[in-house]
Amino acid sequence: MSVLPVLLRKEFRQIFRNKSILTISLAAPIMQFIVLPLAANYEFKNIDLAVVDNDRSDLSRQMIDRITGSGYFRLVDHSASYAQAYALIESDEADLILQIPSGFERDLVREGREKVFVAVNAINGLKAGVGGAYLTAIIAGFNRSVVLDLMPTAAPAGIAVTSSGLFNPRWNYQIALIPGILAILVTMIGGMLSALNIVKEKETGTIEQINVTPIRKRDFILAKLIPFWLLANVVFTIGLVVAYLIYGIVPQGSLLLLYGFIGVYLLAVLGFGLLVSTYCTTQQQAVFVIFFFLMIFILMGGLFTPLDSMPDWARTATRFNPLTHMIEVMRLVILKASTFRDILPNLLAVAAMAVVLNVWAVLNYRKTS
Amino acid sequence: MSTTATPHSIVADGLTKRFGDFVAVDAVSFRVNKGEIFGFLGANGAGKTTAIRMLCGLSIPTSGKGTVAGFDVYTQTERIKRNIGYMSQKFSLYEDLSVTENIEFFAGIYGLSRDRIRTKREELIAKLGLVQEADKLVGALPLGWKQKLAFSVAVFHQPQIVFLDEPTGGVDPVTRRQFWDLIYEAADAGITVFVTTHYLDEAEYCDRVSIMVDGRIAALDTPTELKKQFGTGTMDSVFYELARGAKRGGA
Numbered sequence: 001m002s003v004l005p006v007l008l009r010k011e012f013r014q015i016f017r018n019k020s021i022l023t024i025s026l027a028a029p030i031m032q033f034i035v036l037p038l039a040a041n042y043e044f045k046n047i048d049l050a051v052v053d054n055d056r057s058d059l060s061r062q063m064i065d066r067i068t069g070s071g072y073f074r075l076v077d078h079s080a081s082y083a084q085a086y087a088l089i090e091s092d093e094a095d096l097i098l099q100i101p102s103g104f105e106r107d108l109v110r111e112g113r114e115k116v117f118v119a120v121n122a123i124n125g126l127k128a129g130v131g132g133a134y135l136t137a138i139i140a141g142f143n144r145s146v147v148l149d150l151m152p153t154a155a156p157a158g159i160a161v162t163s164s165g166l167f168n169p170r171w172n173y174q175i176a177l178i179p180g181i182l183a184i185l186v187t188m189i190g191g192m193l194s195a196l197n198i199v200k201e202k203e204t205g206t207i208e209q210i211n212v213t214p215i216r217k218r219d220f221i222l223a224k225l226i227p228f229w230l231l232a233n234v235v236f237t238i239g240l241v242v243a244y245l246i247y248g249i250v251p252q253g254s255l256l257l258l259y260g261f262i263g264v265y266l267l268a269v270l271g272f273g274l275l276v277s278t279y280c281t282t283q284q285q286a287v288f289v290i291f292f293f294l295m296i297f298i299l300m301g302g303l304f305t306p307l308d309s310m311p312d313w314a315r316t317a318t319r320f321n322p323l324t325h326m327i328e329v330m331r332l333v334i335l336k337a338s339t340f341r342d343i344l345p346n347l348l349a350v351a352a353m354a355v356v357l358n359v360w361a362v363l364n365y366r367k368t369s
Numbered sequence: 370m371s372t373t374a375t376p377h378s379i380v381a382d383g384l385t386k387r388f389g390d391f392v393a394v395d396a397v398s399f400r401v402n403k404g405e406i407f408g409f410l411g412a413n414g415a416g417k418t419t420a421i422r423m424l425c426g427l428s429i430p431t432s433g434k435g436t437v438a439g440f441d442v443y444t445q446t447e448r449i450k451r452n453i454g455y456m457s458q459k460f461s462l463y464e465d466l467s468v469t470e471n472i473e474f475f476a477g478i479y480g481l482s483r484d485r486i487r488t489k490r491e492e493l494i495a496k497l498g499l500v501q502e503a504d505k506l507v508g509a510l511p512l513g514w515k516q517k518l519a520f521s522v523a524v525f526h527q528p529q530i531v532f533l534d535e536p537t538g539g540v541d542p543v544t545r546r547q548f549w550d551l552i553y554e555a556a557d558a559g560i561t562v563f564v565t566t567h568y569l570d571e572a573e574y575c576d577r578v579s580i581m582v583d584g585r586i587a588a589l590d591t592p593t594e595l596k597k598q599f600g601t602g603t604m605d606s607v608f609y610e611l612a613r614g615a616k617r618g619g620a
Contacts, residue, residue, distance in 0.1 A: 006477030010466065017465050205459035212425050212455040212532075213478045214447055368446050369428050 003215060007223030011197075015227055025189050025231060029182070029239040033246055036181055047131040049073040050085040050094040057105035059146065066142045067098070072134050089121045096120050096131050108146065178249055179330035180303035182239040186262065187269050187297065187323055190232040192290055194273030197224055198365075199286040202277075211367045221362055225270050232266050233259070252337035261329050261343060265350050268322045271357030278364040297323040325350050378403050378530050378561040379424060383433035384442075386419050393419040395584035396433060401530075406552065406562040408572050411581030412612045417565045418458070420581070421534055424563070426450050438529045451479075454523035454531035454560075458538065462519050464508030468499055471507055472522055479526035493521055513544030517551060524555050531555060533564040537571065549574050572604040580611050587611045 016022065049067070053060050068075050076094050079085035088094040099117040101107075108114040118135055120128040201207040210220065243249040251258055273290070280286040299305065300314065301323040307315055318324040325346040332338035379401035386394040394416040401407045411417045422428040424437050426446030435442040438452040462471045469490065476486045494503050497517055507515060516536060524531050533552075537545045549571065556562050564575070572578050572592060579589040588595055588611060592604055599607045 003478050003480065006474060010463070010470070010474045013470060014463070014465055204464070205457060205461050206463055208427070208457050208459070209455065209461035209475075211427055212450055212453065213475070214451040215478055368426055 002219065004219050004223060007215070007219060008226060011223050011227045015231070021193065025193070025235055026238060028189065029185055029235055030242050032181055032185055033178065033239065033242045036177065045072055046074050047072055047096060047127065047134070048076045048094045049096045049098060049135075050077045050079050050088045051075060052079045052082050052085050052097065052099040054102040055100050055104035059105040059108060060100045063100070063139065063142050064098075067135065067138050070134070070138055072131075086119075089119070092121075094121070095124075095127060096135060098135065175247065175249060175335065176331075177303070178243050178247060179334045180301070180327045182236065182243065183323060183326040183330045184298055184301070184303070185239060186232050186236050186266070187326065188294060189235050190228055190266050190269040191273040191276075191294065192287075193231070194224060194228045194270045195276045195280070195286045195290050196283055197228070198274065198277035199280050199283050202281055203283060217362055217365055217367060221274060221358075221365065224274065225267070225358075228270055228273075229263075229266050232269075233262065236262055249334065251334045253333035253339070257340055257343070258330075258333050261326075261333070261347055261350070264347060264354060265322065265326050265329075267354035268350050268357055271354055271361055272322070274361035275357050275364065278361055297321050300324065301327050303327050319349065320353075322350055322353050376403065377401060377436075378405070379407075379435075379437050379563065381420075381424070381433070381435045384420070384423060384430050384435045385432045386416075386423055386428065387431040392584050394423065394430075397581070397584075397586050398433075399579055399586060399589055401561060401563060402576075403529075403561055404556060404559050405576045406556050406564065406574065408575030408578035409563060409565045409581070410567075410569075410572055410578055410608060411565070412615050414617045415581040415612075415615065416584040417581055418534060421532055421563070421565065424449075425453060425455055425532055452529045454526070454528040456519050456523040456531070456533050456536055458535045460512075460515055460519060462507045462515065462522060465506060467504050467506055468494065468510070468518060469503050471518070472525065475522045476525050481526060489525065493525070497521060513540045513548075516540055517544070517548055520548065520551055520555075524560055527558070528560065530561040530563060533562065535565055535567065537566060537568060545571070569604040569608055572608075578604070580608060582611055582615050583617055 051064055053064065064075070067073050073096075077085065077088055079088065079097075082097070082099055085094065085097045085099075089097065097117075097119040099119070101115065101117075104114050104116070116139060118132060120132045122128045198207070201210065240251065272293070276286055276289050276293075280289060300318050300321050302318065307318055307324070310318070329338075329343045329346045332342055377400045379399075381400075382398050383396040384394060384398070385392065385396050397416075397420060409417055409420070419428065423430045423442055424435065426437075426442065426449040429446075430442060437449045440446075440448045440452070442449065463474070466474065472490045472493065473486055476489070481489075494500055497514070499514065499518070502510060502514070507518065510518070520531075520533070520536060523533075537548055540548065545568070552562055552564070552574075564571075566572065575592065577589065577591050578595060579586050580595075581587065588598070588607070590598065595607050596602060596604065599610050601607060601610075
């Protein structure tokens, strides 16, 4: 007779008795979905701008109006000199300086060309880059309209670029973030809980009692995997429901495919948690080790840092990061309705990780030393 | 079982465990008879726990020979585990499971049938006077009750041998007495009891006693013989005579 049902009953009793773990696991998706996408926004507003207007003409005023009217910039100062504006950057009151040369209007009207100077505080690289790009775009737009006003017959030749956001028509950052956040959430819950569970048995000494019984390693490990596998699936499902209720996101691809991939992915994550637990003797150690790896997984996962802009070695490394595959598949299936064939490479990679991690964990768990 | 052929429950022959340069257990040899209560004494750090771990199949010896319930301590550790009960120094029931759930779990592991578990469980709970507490979490019970329960769980599947590693540490004298009543009862039922303790009055309750000093067995006999050998009236002074020469630990 297999003892697996006996072991499983015990694990489930302990999980359901631990109200704090249960509450956090179930409340986490709801909290993260409400807070994170709203807070983590790459669309910058309120960029603080200092203007050094050396021309003080109608045209320069019009341009400044156009910039402040865009809604992205907040005019913090009409500085008298560049040095004064620079001081504002130093004291962190301004992010950008726009310097308009004297003779701006005259040269523009007479010669049809003029230069403005934009200085950006690049400490917050992302904000600076985006802010600079916005500003350039607005000035370019302004330039076009001025040219049209002055020389209505000379319609501007050139290429007008219009763009369309495929699979996310409104360029909504929240929609791009949600599948990734869900991936991270499932990873954290699965990895953390499975690692802590075995280590807790080591700390309280009950593992010793288990090790003197004829329980087979396989049964013991399975009994640790199955409950957390199910729990993580429940968390994922709650996440999907919440994503629908709050953001109206409906998976475009097959749900079966999604759950099929998650099922394999969770085996890898849980295997990782188990492996960590076989090396740690206290819960404190386990938390630090898991935290260390999760940080790397998340930072290299392609959610907050685009994979395409990584150097080659880093991109190769991300192929060994289970979370990268998970985030990719979530985006592919939820937003892009990708099919089995599309995610097959990811599935194979994650399946290989699941096998390696679990075999390693079972081999490294010793009933006898 | 094939084990009925050997008269001894436990045979240790030059059993040794080294950790690097440190010889925790140094060539100990002894035999424990079936149904015997065997006291395994020694100062802190003498090597008792390491010796017990080897006999329970938790630790593979470095050298020497040994069998437990007729099974080899090197190659048949999982079969040994099927035939022993074990109660460790550290309290080892699940504190977040109730009395009933703990009994069910450990009995289930050894493959006892549900019906059998249910009947025996009711009997046990009644015997220990835990009827009111049956559904309480074990963590909420006083230490003495926990220890009695842990022992009862360790012998619930009627193993051939039960190993007790300082089972009565921190328990009051009355409870200790009751605990020993449970041990006698198990021995009467034919279970061999292998027990370590620091309480020398408990040594008197054993059929035979061995005293470990610095990883070796310094003396092994019945309490009466040992006292005669050392010309004293108490096990206390026997122990003191042997252990004060110890080089490691702090008795």
